[in-house]
Amino acid sequence: MRVPIENSGQVSIIAASSVSMFLATLLVALRLMSKRMSVGIDHSDYCIVLGLVFNTALHIDCILMVIHGGYGFHTLEIFSRFGPDTATFFFKGIMAFAMIWNATVCFSKLSVLLMYTALIPVQSMIRWAQGIGLFIIMWNISNIFGAFLICRPLARNWDVTVPGTCGSQPKFYFSMGIMNIIADVALIALPMPYLYKLRMSMQKKLVAMGMLSIGVITWVIAIYRQTTLADVNFEDMTHSGVLTTILSGLEPSVAIALACVPLLRPLMNSRHIIRPLLSDLSKNLPYNSNRQRGGLFFRVIISNHISPFSERLHEYPMENMEHGITTDYRCY
Helix, strand or coil: CCCCCCCHHHHHHHHHHHHHHHHHHHHHHHHHHHHHHCCCCCHHHHHHHHHHHHHHHHHHHHHHHHHHHCECECHHHHHHHHCHHHHHHHHHHHHHHHHHHHHHHHHHHHHHHHHHHHHCCCHHHHHHHHHHHHHHHHHHHHHHHHHHHCEECHHHHCCCCCCCEECCHHHHHHHHHHHHHHHHHHHHHCCHHHHHCECCCHHHHHHHHHHHCCCHHHHHHHHHHHHHHHHCCHHHHHHHCHHHHHHHHHHHHHHHHHHHHHHCHHHCCHHHHHHHHHHHHHCCCCCCCCCCCCCCCCCCCCCCCCCCCCCCCCCCEEECCCCCCEEECCCC
8 A cells, every 4th residue: 555645754754765875876886987997896896886785775665664654654543544554564664674774784884894905905904804894794694683583473573463572672773773883983993093104294194094084974873863762662663763764774875975985086187186185295205116015005196197096106105013014005
């Protein structure tokens, strides 16, 4: 049964989901174009595409819950006006939402970790990325199992008349959100020590750090969502959970979009945008062509060509605390 669009909650969900899908799709498309112009597609791009697929499914699920599940109406009104099948559709949809959300978050975070290991391929970074990545995978898998098992039998998730028991949904969603924020903090903090050790001015270090910490914007969304959970009445979730669901859908979409922003430089005009910012880094620094010493290369573009990925590269050494050798950083 198709539910009429009658209230602001329904409009808000549809609008937010539509904008979220468009934003994430646009930035991922630009990222892929940029990477193909420069260093080529790698595993981080495959992960971000998978994240985009799940993100699209997430928001399609939101829109379907509005159109066929009565999302935005009070639960009692859904039963009285549209029947129990409509309410059942919503509760099945919200259970699917939790599982798809975890898949979206998982692949978007793994994409960031793979990007780090490509930019900073030293052993310590790789080990930290592997450890954090394993934690993220296990955490998201456990959340998916939690969504399945929070009510036993499974049918009690969408039919409260079925005999059985359910765990605390508020605690489940709250803990899921807290762990997500902790994972985000770890992701943003991970590359900072390596960037700080670059031999360049503090201003340039801050620019590089700012590019890789742009994801802090998602913290605002995540923290605000956590504060809204206290106001959700899970007995009337079809109405009281609208804002929380919008924020939950917006967060991974913004995370996917922001993960693409640092990789869009090849689409910019290097003569007018990149060169003025970075050309001074090329002054009075020796060129080092030794690429076999485990090195990372902080790639600074001084070419007059449109593409910032030219053959004219300068390498900026950093004192590496591992093994007492000097390595370099490569920034794409």
